[in-house]
Amino acid sequence: MNYEVNYESIYCFAKVLEVGEGATARAGEIAIQLGCRRVMIVSDPVMKTLGQVDQLKSVVNQAGVEADVFTDTVPEPTEASILPAVNKVIDGHYDGVIALGGGSVIDSAKAIALLAEHQGRIRDYSVPNIVTSPIMPLIAIPTTAGTGSEVTKVTIITDETNDEKLLCMGPGLIPSAAIIDFTLTMTAPERITADTGIDALTHAIEAYVSGKSGLFTDQQALLAMKLIAPNLREAVNNPDNKDAKEQMMLGATLAGIAFSNASVALVHGMSRPIGAHFHVPHGMSNAMLLPTVTEYSIPAAKTRYAECARAMGVVDASNNDDDAVAALLLELKQINQDLSVPSMSDFGIDKQAFWSNLDIMSEQALASGSPNNNPRIPNKEEVIELYKAAW
Template sequence: MAQRIVMPGLMEIGAGALDKVADLLALLSCRQPLIITDRVMLELGYVSRVEVALAAQGMEYDVFLDTEPEPTEASILPSVDKVVTGQFDCLIALGGGSAIDSAKAIGLLAQHGGRMRDYKVPHVVTEPILPVIAIPTTAGTGSEVTRVTIITDQNTDEKMLCMGPGLIPQAAIIDYELTLSVPARIAADTGIDALTHAIEAYVSGKSGPFSDQQALSAMQLIAPNLREAVNMPGNHQAKEKLMLGATLAGIAFSNASVALVHGMSRPIGAHFHVPHGLSNAMLLPAITEFSIPSNMKRYADCARAMTLVDQQVSDEEAVKHLMLELVQLNQDLAVPTMSAFGIEKAKYDELLDTMAEQALASGSPNNNPRIPTKDEVIELYKKVWS
């Protein structure tokens, strides 16, 4: 089966890559960017580094500082207006996945109008958006290399999934030094998010030889370095490998799609405001256990890529080690259960039916090795409660 591959046309990778931002804009023939970011990036000094690089090349720019951690349509509309009324020819997205997702949505609405609901799945975004230069400051979401953005409808709490080649950033800057200041909780959640991307891309029904190689390489980089990157934030080697692994995982899942974990994760985030990476981490062990019987060979390959077992170990033994590792990883990185996170049990139970319907409607569960029924999704939600 043929697999169409899409990714940014330009990527600057490595320590100090942030300082190349003006050079990258020049290659794209862009001269007047709007920087999409938040006040944390301002306080950390990353915004000023971008400004210095742009000013040195005589480029005019402006800054939008009000992106939100879980972007809603309401949160992006002021910057859409700013782009429409200004003379900006590109967007620089500086921050975590939320800043990059926001920039993609801003670039889409500024060019083509309408509402985000008009572009959600099953619509395929082929419309070219205002060029986005993505600069991730966390190692996890992979948004800098994906054809995906997720924007919440603030009126219904629906996390609207928008996909298509039009949403791929024109360029990405992958500078692991920007992750050295990330708090441990965010580093853990985004790191497990990246591992989930790699695993789901590899077991997805839409996987192919190219995405498989990206996914396996991502697991090889992420799994042995995740704990150290979280617990020893000054470890440059671990941080660099985790950052590169997250980007490879992003390329993998953008081209092979995600599966049941992500399908079930989005409603949890929408209804209970659990950060996306954290809700993935909460779900990953139970969903993996549910799915293994339908493709044991692929999950065994994941265990080997994560260096949990060697090539001589049987598939049956390999998946046992995979399950032990996923459970232990959550314990080591203090991933809470839904109950421990503080979600109200009565409201959770009341929304089980709705969340199951929303998970299945997203389409992601159809890529899972074991495609669940609605009742099975509800039972899995019950299982991960505590």
């Protein structure tokens, strides 16, 4: 009997997913399960200052696993920023990596585990190349509810020689384990909570309207929207609300699973060049673009965007699609206003510099491949006009 395999419906996940309050305490046990006895903890200066890195190292050591620490990651990781850690892992004969931090830390850790295992340069693994061979065992512990990087097959590292954000993707980049402990987000600053939260909402929406969406990813995306949308403002404005933080954290992980398997679309394609050229935080640049790109895309997938509005709770089942998408656009704009998302000019991007980079930014956006998943696929001139409209 012959079997035809539809590879579009094959989904990739971490081997271990530990979820719940205090789950970080199992990091050492999980490292042992993965066969690790000597790990590098990758984090950032903030987590070091807060004492979270030392606490994690203690947990790992108590399980009988040796651990060293690298905390010199940067918010928008570049190849130069990760190479010292790569050399440290190789020279120290480490057999695993544990990432503790937000999306930039986890992205850095993925790239470190990739190059430590397979050598070479980041560009060697960027799209259109696909990372199929497993990276060094990686345990991802997110401290923000947003990027979903702990469960995705993607990492983004900037080539500092030309300010190009290189997208690396493939099943080999999925962390071996993810620990989802919402208590780590309780001390996140308001701005980071807002930006990463909108990032997670964008992941869910784009995964649902993506041309690569499927029945399975649809369920993850819709549930993510149901968890994130009603809790986003509360998580920002009342950071001690454990229930809101827990639902945001779970929603962000579900959104990560959804977009890792269904792909993101035009918002992310256009967002990366803004971050690379003007150093806008990723979640914030998504937020800047989301209303404009959604309005452009709705005519090609009105029913899908209407379902997003219903999942987010801005309308109910009795509203027709036209009313639903109108309410969705209003809500996306209101979220930006309520959470003080700046315009590009308010952020401080020089208009002349922005306009002079539109050509290369549009080319980079399209080259990423993400816009091809959008319900309405733009050409270069349309991307330029969308950048201008979002300005």
